[in-house]
Amino acid sequence: MTFFESLLALLMVAIVLLQVARRLSLPYPTMLAGAGVIVALIPGAPLFSIDPETCLALFIAPAVVDAAFDFPLGATRRFLAPLVTYAVVAVALTAVIVALIAHMVLHLPWAAGLALGAIVAPPDAAAATAILRRFAIPRATDAVLKGESLFNDATALLLYSGALTVLHDGGLSIPVGVRLAVAAPGGLLLGIICGYLFAYVNRIVKDTLGGVLLQFVNAYILWVVADHLHLSAVLCVIGLAMTLANRLRPEDLDARMRVQSFAVWTAVVFTLNVLAFLLMGMQARMIVSRMQGEHLREALLFAAVIVATVIVTRMVVVLSFTFAEARVRRIEHSLNQAVFVGWCGMRGFVTIATAFALPEEFPHRDTVVLTAFSVVLATLVLQGLTLTPLVRLLHLDRSEEAVQDLATARVDLAQTALDSIAEQDGPEADNLRYRLTMKLRRCLDREQCGPVDRLREVGLIAVRAERERLDGLRDEDSIGPDAYLGLQEQLDWNELTLLRDGDRKIEEI
Helix, strand or coil: CCHHHHHHHHHHHHHHHHHHHHHHCCCHHHHHHHHHHHHHHCCCCCCCCCCHHHHHHHHHHHHHHHHHHHCCHHHHHHCHHHHHHHHHHHHHHHHHHHHHHHHHHCCCCHHHHHHHHHHHCCCCHHHHHHHCCCCCCCHHHHHHHHHHHHHHHHHHHHHHHHHHHHHHHCCCCHHHHHHHHHHHHHHHHHHHHHHHHHHHHHHHHCCCHHHHHHHHHHHHHHHHHHHHCCCCHHHHHHHHHHHHHHHCCCCCCCHHHHHHHHHHHHHHHHHHHHHHHHHHHHHHHHHHHHCCHHHHHHHHHHHHHHHHHHHHHHHHHHHHHHHHHHHHHCCCCCHHHHHHHHHCCCCCHHHHHHHHCCCCCCCCHHHHHHHHHHHHHHHHHHCHHHHHHHHHHCCCCCHHHHHHHHHHHHHHHHHHHHHHCCCCCCHHHHHHHHHHHHHHHHHHCHHHCHHHHHHHHHHHHHHHHHHHHHHHHHHCCCCCHHHHHHHHHHHHHHHHHHCCHHHHCCCCC
16 A cells, blocks of 8 residues: 555544544553554554654644643733643653653663653643543643643753753754753743744735634744754744734634634644554554563563653652642642642653654663653553542542633623623614523523523524525526535534533543
8 A cells, every 4th residue: 555545544533443442431541552553453454654753743742732732821810830840840850750760761862761761751631632522621720731742841851952962963962951941931032033023014915814824834844943043942932822822812813713723723733642542552562573582571661660650750749839839828629630730640741752852872762662651551551441430439520610710700791792782772682682691591590491492493493494405506507616615614603602502512432
């Protein structure tokens, strides 16, 4: 098969497994990684080779931009202490401990051991989010997990690139030290400057497909430029995304463009995530096949030690911080939430991508990549499969509170809308006031939702009738394709406004 045919076959396997994972409530990264191993066992299975230097940019840049754009700066300021502790202290401590073990057991150079530590140190909140999609965990806990996942990627990748630089140059010299010291602030500053520049350019290309494409091109180009300048590429794209999120005005990124961008980014990032786990599984199988019996046993034993190390280190850091914060701030600590956050240490996307990106001449590369794969697989199975019962055991499901928060926000928005048209007259304003009043009444008292439910029911009947008539007009050739698609899109929006919250969501799997 050609490369394109093999890729299509691989994606089809992934789609089938995603549906299996959804029905069995299993972490889909685990199934995909395992499937990669199985696919690699098939005689004649294709070999996918990706240039290590391209790997990080290809897989990580869009994921980081997507996460950073959606993360509010207010949450960063509010949860600064836990974010610094989990995203910087915990990652650095884990990396150092892993480097020490690798130096003692595998006799890796310190820089190589630190690179391994940086690979396995950062947890992935996306894995926890995929598993916990049926629950609503406390909002503060959710914000800390997502913020930690974003910033610990920056910490880990900074350590990773620094360790590889020292390893390549044969030691930590003054020029190398200066370069590493400038990497973080320089990358962040470059990203912020480019964010301001792109906010201006976006006004020219908005409401075009070229504008959506430019978002991806900018992310990749900025990553590559920062890398060539020996700056922190991940902090660069984080600075870009957060600057854009706070600088773009409603007229710069209107509703149409925002919906289009959100759909495209979600699909692309998810596809890259799927491919990364599948390809990692295939590479792990090839690595195992190259190892002899005794060598393989030693590598797996080393991997098991590293798995235990990363899990225990995170739990110790989280629990220690929780007790210290409670003592310093004289507040009552939540042991249940601390245990939960500590257990949400599944490794995922970044660990996979950075292991992929290791140069071929890296010391003990096969053992290191196998260890990274083992950490991802073990944490996803051990922690991923136990998160759901743990939420119930610790009584952390806040679904009712989430519904109440949503209702409160809707009351605020509906009242704001009513106030804005208070001076407006005419049947159009009266009709809108009636609809907003019904929404307000429903949010204030769920027992008074009869008129709203009736409006939804009647509205969906009308939309379905319009769709049938629109299809008839197309079949009769009474309407052109452009007009048909425009009216179809308008009906889609009308239907979406009538659907319940759960019916509007598109799940990952």
